[in-house]
Amino acid sequence: HHCSYDTGQYGMACKHEGVPKGFPTPELNCSSWRAEVLGTLEHLDHLILPNLEMFGNWTAPGLSLNRTVKDHVRSLFQRSGISTARYEALPPENIMEGMQYLEANILGNPRLPSSVKFLIGNVGTLFGTVDGR
Numbered sequence: 435h436h437c438s439y440d441t442g443q444y445g446m447a448c449k450h451e452g453v454p455k456g457f458p459t460p461e462l463n464c465s466s467w468r469a470e471v472l473g474t475l476e477h478l479d480h481l482i483l484p485n486l487e488m489f490g491n492w493t494a495p496g497l498s499l500n501r502t503v504k505d506h507v508r509s510l511f512q513r514s515g516i517s518t519a520r521y522e523a524l525p526p527e528n529i530m531e532g533m534q535y536l537e538a539n540i541l542g543n544p545r546l547p548s549s550v551k552f553l554i555g556n557v558g559t560l561f562g563t564v565d566g567r
Contacts, residue, residue: 438484
């Protein structure tokens, strides 16, 4: 299933759950994700606008990003496969653009091995250990 935003950040900023002591939470537009509805790979269009609206007038220390939904759309699609812009000519992403993604979560028990295509592991801490076998 897919969520309109990073669920950890959303939970900390909007629900005030699981916030580590002294951890700065982003100022999100929490009302953009109405009813916290999830999506699937085939049905996720209803998550696009909440994702784009989540960062309305977002600010962080040393960074002011008063941006509209159109600004978010422009920065998102300029790096997509439908863009005609030369990738090497694009400006670097800022912290907010790097956080703007749809989060995929497994809400159930996947059948192994047919349901898992690949895994990402922290090789540096696992290599050569019992857990890394």
